[in-house]
Amino acid sequence: MMKLLFRLMALGGAMACAAICGVAQDSGDKHWKAQWITAPGAAERDCVVLHFRKVVELGTAPTRFLVDVSADNQFILYVNGREAGRGPSRSDLGHWRYETYDIGPMLHVGKNILAATVWHFGTHAAIAQMSERTGFLLHGEGEAESAADTNASWDVEAESGITTLRPKVNGYFAAEPGQRVDGARFDWYAVGESTNAGHQSLWTKAVTLGRGALRYEQDAPNNWQLVADPLPAMEMTEVPAGRVVRTSCTMLSRGFPREEISLPAHSTCSILLDNGEEN
Numbered sequence: 544m545m546k547l548l549f550r551l552m553a554l555g556g557a558m559a560c561a562a563i564c565g566v567a568q569d570s571g572d573k574h575w576k577a578q579w580i581t582a583p584g585a586a587e588r589d590c591v592v593l594h595f596r597k598v599v600e601l602g603t604a605p606t607r608f609l610v611d612v613s614a615d616n617q618f619i620l621y622v623n624g625r626e627a628g629r630g631p632s633r634s635d636l637g638h639w640r641y642e643t644y645d646i647g648p649m650l651h652v653g654k655n656i657l658a659a660t661v662w663h664f665g666t667h668a669a670i671a672q673m674s675e676r677t678g679f680l681l682h683g684e685g686e687a688e689s690a691a692d693t694n695a696s697w698d699v700e701a702e703s704g705i706t707t708l709r710p711k712v713n714g715y716f717a718a719e720p721g722q723r724v725d726g727a728r729f730d731w732y733a734v735g736e737s738t739n740a741g742h743q744s745l746w747t748k749a750v751t752l753g754r755g756a757l758r759y760e761q762d763a764p765n766n767w768q769l770v771a772d773p774l775p776a777m778e779m780t781e782v783p784a785g786r787v788v789r790t791s792c793t794m795l796s797r798g799f800p801r802e803e804i805s806l807p808a809h810s811t812c813s814i815l816l817d818n819g820e821e822n
Contacts, residue, residue, distance in 0.1 A: 575756070577611075577682035577692035579765060580749035582699040587676040590665040592702040594733035595679055595749065597657045599690050601650060608647035609684040610691055613639065613755070613769065614661045615674050620681075621658040622649040624736030626779075632772045635673050638758065639767040641680070642776065657681070657691055658734040660702070667707045667720040675766045680755045699749040704729030785818035 582593050612620050612628065619629045627649060631640040663677040683689040708721040730745070753764030760768075784800040792812040795804060799814075806812055 573757075574760070575682050575692075575754055576689065576694075577680055577755050578694045579678040579680045579752035579755060579767065580693045580695070580697055580699070581677050581679070581752060582701055583747060583750045585677055585699075585701060586663070586665070588663070588665060588674070590667055590707050591663050591677055592705045593661045593663075593677065593679070594700045594702055594730065595659045595661065595693075596698045596700075596733070596746070597691065597693075597696065599650075599655045599657055601652055601655060604652050605647045605650055605687065607645055608650055608688055608691075609643060609645050610688060611641045611643050611680075611682040611684060611755075611769075611771075612659075613641035613680045613767070614659070615639075615676060615678045615767070616664055616668060616672055617662045618679060619660050619734075620644065621656075621660075621734040622646045623651070623656050624734065625649060628776055630772065630776070632774065633671055633673070634770075636675055636766050637768050638770050640772040641682075641755075641769050642772050643684075644776075656736055660734060664707060664719055667709050669719040670717040672719065676752070678752050678767070680767075682755055693749070695748055695751055697749045698746045700730065700733060700746045702730060702733070783818070785816040787814060788817045789813075789815040 580595070581587075582591075585591050585593060612618065613631045617629070618631070620627045627646050628642055628644045630642040632642075634640050659679055659681070661677070661679045663674070664672065668674065679693060681691055681693045683691045704725045704727075706723050706725075708723055710716055710721055755769055756763035756765065756767070758768040758770050787795065787799060790813065792804070792806075792814065794806075795812075795814070800816065
């Protein structure tokens, strides 16, 4: 009787710990097959921006398609050219966060483009940013979703049109860096909905860094111990830009910013907008 009671208590303790720490209970998928991926020869701990792409062909349009996504340092996920989410929330390597999205409504019959842009800020990273090395991970939660798993079938491209800028401030600076985009070099089609990526010659197959491993797994192949992010994604809502207070642009129409404007090459235009709200 005492042995039986002890075993029940031990089982209860393990279940309680798993619930508190965010470990899935016997989901039938104890070991993820999805691999952390990066670009061959890419900087592991220095500044780099990578684009990833995968074509997933579907016979039917799913109503539900759950994927778990993470990266080191940050990612933006796109589905057929539309943003699906960004993250992950910051944490330490022992509790590395992944975000979960239902991208089913964004998919259709035929070829679908899953894409992501991943930033690793290197020594320019925010003070709060912990890191292992540059990597991206996408894990499909079911059998159908497993077709989207990150592995060596994904394509990858290093983005040469983005450089990080360490702000020059008088005093302590703890946030992540600014970025400069060179429009002539930037691959504007890398995360688009076309199956033909922009700079075709720059794309190559990704290399793997070991499968994604949940926290408390034994013999994990890397140092990212994954846990689900319990917080909902940040809300992304389009709001009016406001009215023009001051500008140097002679070509600015009265309808701006509701209407587009075209600027000549190598020209400079400054616009001051008033949103009408105080933060």
